Amino acid sequence: MxxxxxxxxxxxxxxxxxxxxxxxxxxxxxxxxxxxxxxxxxxxxxxxxxxxxxxxxxxxxxxxxxxxxxxxxxxxxxxxxxxxxxxxxxxxxxxxxxxxxxxxxxxxxGRMWNDTVIESFRHAQGNTIDLREIDLGLHTITTLPDRRQALFATIDALKYMDPKLRQTQVEKLANLIAADLPDxxxxxxxxxxxxxxxxxxxxxxxxxxxxxxxxxxxxxxxxxxxxxxxxxxxxxxxxxxxxxxxxxxxxxxxxxxxxxxxxxxxxxxxxxxxxxxxxxxxxxxxxxxxxxxxxxxxxxxxxxxxxxxxxxxx
The missing domain is CATH 3.20.20.370 (Glycoside hydrolase/deacetylase)
Structure with missing residues (x-):
């Protein structure tokens, strides 16, 4: 033993x-x-x-x-x-x-809502992600830590929303960022x-x-x-x-x-x-x-x- x-x-x-x-x-x-x-x-x-x-x-x-x-x-x-x-x-x-x-x-x-957010943030172009149109803020993504912090903050903001509202917000987020997402x-x-x-x-x-x-x-x-x-x-x-x-x-x-x-x-x-x-x-x-x-x-x-x-x- x-x-x-x-x-x-x-x-x-x-x-x-x-x-x-x-x-x-x-x-x-x-x-x-x-x-x-x-x-x-x-x-x-x-x-x-x-x-x-x-x-x-x-x-x-x-x-x-x-x-x-x-x-x-x-x-x-x-x-x-x-x-x-x-x-x-x-x-x-x-x-x-x-x-x-x-x-x-x-x-x-299919794809889980959080993965839509993760992959959108992963592939977002430029130095900022502007989600103010859907009340999710303006995020700096210049560095990898910036991108990570912005991602976690956005997921936290979405997690406990009413499921239908959250799905609507996630779809709008994906459209705003317009990244290619995996299926x-x-x-x-x-x-x-x-x-x-x-x-x-x-x-x-x-x-x-x-x-x-x-x-x-x-x-x-x-x-x-x-x-x-x-x-x-x-x-x-x-x-x-x-x-x-x-x-x-x-x-x-x-x-x-x-x-x-x-x-x-x-x-x-x-x-x-x-x-x-x-x-x-x-x-x-x-x-x-x-x-x-x-x-x-x-x-x-x-x-x-x-x-x-x-x-x-x-």
Whole structure:
């Protein structure tokens, strides 16, 4: 038993890791990290120090109190094409299972609103972006840090708008900047089937990735149910797990949405609250976290600190 095994031995908790994208190389717009090299290192650290389980097994063993020490799961949100093209081969190389929570409405050529903003800012020409016409300000983009700061400020301004208003604003933004935007960021239905054939779990993440707390109950239920049904039609298998879009308890989803998942037949759900789950945790509000350190020592140390985190739920 190595040093970290000793540290974790008495802490029978479930660490669920959350990822979104695995890029072929670092994206300069977002700084270092998030690429195939970093992901490969993190998988190596996980194999050495944790017992990585399929989410289905981990949830069942969490319920009945038989979870092994240092248990962990790997999850991905949204349904980016690089999950199948880049992440899947690495997961197979290490023999690791993962769960992919997919916003089904963006499959086969769709694009999430935030990616429309990101790619518009990435390809914008000149030294400024003038969005005053749509009340989103005038932004300097002379340097890469300027462009990054402007992008983050704009996304923050849009994130919690009414979904219909936000979509209208995003479309106007794209028209004002007039950049060529990609249509291959998200998975195809065939890529979803490939993940399923490779033994990966496919989970629900709504149809269009709205912040559920900003919808009326009927609309929220439709988003959840239709996303589940579409993914089940693609794979021919039940969708058992769900990830709340954005995922902050009490802000992005509410107790009513937890109740909806139970009524719609989901077996468990994950949030983006930090922490680790233990026997007796709410199975419909499981916390998630991913350390970002490049050294194994600090990577595992951060995982340990997260295991001691108190989990906030609604």
């Amino acid at each position: 190595n040093f970290f095994s000793t540290l974790f031995h008495s802490k029978i908790k479930l660490s669920i890791l959350i990822y979104h994208r695995v890029l072929p190389e670092s994206d300069p717009l977002f700084g270092s990290g998030g690429d195939i090299v970093d992901f490969g290192l993190q998988l190596k650290y996980l194999v050495r120090n944790f017992k990585v389980l399929p989410l289905f097994e981990a949830v069942n063993r969490l319920r009945d109190g038989t979870l092994p020490a240092r248990a962990a799961c790997i999850t991905f949100d949204d349904g980016y094409a690089d999950n199948e093209a880049i992440a899947l081969p690495l997961l197979n190389k290490f023999g690791l299972p993962a769960t992919f929570f997919i916003a089904a409405g963006f499959l086969d050529g 291959d960021l998200m998975m195809t239905a065939d890529q979803v089937r490939t993940l399923h054939r490779n033994g990966m779990e496919i989970g629900g993440h709504t149809m269009n990735h709205p912040i559920l707390a900003r919808l009326d109950d009927a609309s929220a239920r439709i988003e959840i149910a239709e996303g589940k049904a579409k993914l089940e039609a693609i794979t021919g298998a039940p969708v058992r797990f769900f990830a709340y879009p954005n995922g902050k308890p009490g802000k992005d989803y509410l107790p009513a949405h937890v109740a909806m998942l139970k009524e719609l037949g989901f077996e468990a759900a994950v949030s983006t609250a930090w922490g680790a789950a233990r026997h007796g945790s709410d199975m419909y509000q499981l916390p998630r976290f991913t350390p970002w350190d490049k050294s194994e020592f600090f990577y595992v140390l951060r995982m340990l600190r997260n295991m001691m985190q108190a989990v906030q739920t609604v």
